[in-house]
Amino acid sequence: MSSVQPGPTVLVPAFRPGAALVQVVADLRAARPDWQVLVVDDGSGAAYDDRFAQVGAAGAQVVTLPVNCGKGAALKAGLAHAAAHRTGSPVVCADADGQHALADIVAVGERLVDDPDARRLVLGTRTFEGPVPVRSRIGNSVTCWLFAAAARTRVPDTQTGLRGIPAGLLAWACGVPGERYEYEMQVLLRAGRSGIALDVLPIATIYLEDNASSHFRPVVDSWRVYAPLLAFLASSLAAFAIDTIALLALQALTGDLLLSVVGARITSAGVNFVVNRRLVFDEEHRIRTRVAAARYAALATALLGLNFLLLSALDASGIALLPAKVLTELALVSTSFAAQRAFVFRAPGALTGGSQRRPTSPTGTSTTVDSTSR
Structure with a gap:
């Protein structure tokens, strides 16, 4: 006899709403009385x-x-x-400011119910049609471009707060690092790997009073959102600088392109591995160094082959070594990120759902439910 799974839980974080x-x-309770609405007073x-109390x-x-x-x-x-x-209940995350249409919130919840075991996140992505605040339009365009460059995945609205999470992924979502606005970007970045x-x-694009109700701080919170994306790009830039300097020096000393490419890559790869492991792809349960190093070596070998082939082709076409190196690295940087995220630094059990331990409150503090301690 199969048990009936509970309906979705609509989760609304709220700070001074x-x-x-x-x-x-x-509106939610009237439209879907069998769904629970859970509001977190931050x-x-x-x-x-x-x-x-009114809520x-x-x-x-x-x-x-x-x-x-x-x-x-x-x-x-x-x-x-x-x-x-609410064991077995999928969760729909929505914003507190009324800028998600009721029909869209319901649509995300119903998409989860239609296939409750699917290993996916449902993203209610805005079309950005009609009157949209300039800062929001520009901010989303920049973030989408950076996300596509870093993750090799195109998402039309990386900043959407309307997201559906299946019950089976709640523990995973609770383990994603980030306490403020950067958390939602971290979720997207870590989903693929x-x-x-x-x-x-x-979904519909709704901005009330030019988004005046938002608590988003343009400078501080934008930095939090972009930091996970920029960390990998900065790491890649540092590795590129080391690799390029070593390549030019070795080429000048030996005159052998293959030897120079290999020597430069060994030098830069060690730095890139340490930085990415500790700063870019850090996890609560990190993969063992030996395993990650072996995977990184395999990836570096493959990328080295591609690097040499592209560099040789550009060199043969008459392009000088320095611009040829720049073009080669630009062609391979997104491939390197995607492979490191999905293969090299993949946490144990990532492809099978990982630990099924019950998630705990990320704050480490007690919370209250309807004014009583839970």
């Missing part, structure tokens, strides 16, 4: 107690974090709560 949150909850403070009265369950921890921490607290208290597909679902 406006009245729109109450309407969001009321340390909004006593001044917002009345607002969250509870509208039909939501409220989890309260004692201090402001950031959107990522609030999301992970909600995911952990859903996994612990964990064998998780990105399922794109177009």
Whole structure:
């Protein structure tokens, strides 16, 4: 006899929310009374107690974090709560400002229900048609370009807050690092290397009052979002500089292109491996150094062959060594990132779902549910 799986849980992180949150909850409860709405108060403070009381009265369950921890921490607290208290329920993450249409939130939840065992994230991606704040249009375009360059995956809206997570991936999502806005980018970056597909679902683009309700800080939070992307590009740039200097020096000394390419790559690869392992692809449960090093050596050998072939072809065509080297590295950088993410530094069990341990609150602090400790 098969057990009936619970309906989706709609998770809404909220920090000092406006009245729109109450309407969001009321509309969801009216449209899908069998779904639960879980609101995480991210340390909004006593001044917002009345607002969250209204949210509870509208039909939501409220989890309260004692201090402001950031959107990522609030999301992970909600995911952990859903996994612990609603076993088997997929989670739809939505924003608190009313900028996700009810029909779109429901559509993401229904996509999860249609195939509950699929190893994928459902992304409600905006079309960016109509009036869109300039900072939002530019910010999304830049982020999409950087994400495509780093991950070799095209996502039309990397900054969407409307996301669906199957029940089987909640533990994985709770283990993704990041406490603030960077968490959502980390989820996308780490999905591919964990064998998780990105399922794109177009949604309406809604900005209320030129996005005035957003708590996003353009400088600080943009840096948090871009940092995971820029870390790999910076690591690659450093390796490129070392590789190029060594190549030019060895070529001048030996006159042998193959020997110079091999010697330069051995020099730069050691630096690149250490930096990427510790700073770019760091995980809570890191893969053993010997295993990662063996995988990296295999990848480096393959890339070395490609590097030499491309460089030789460009050199034979009459292009000088330095510009030929630049063109070669630009052609291979995204391939290197994708391979390191998916193969070299893949965490143990990443392709099979990993540990099934119950996720815990990422904040390390107690939370309250409807004003009682959970």
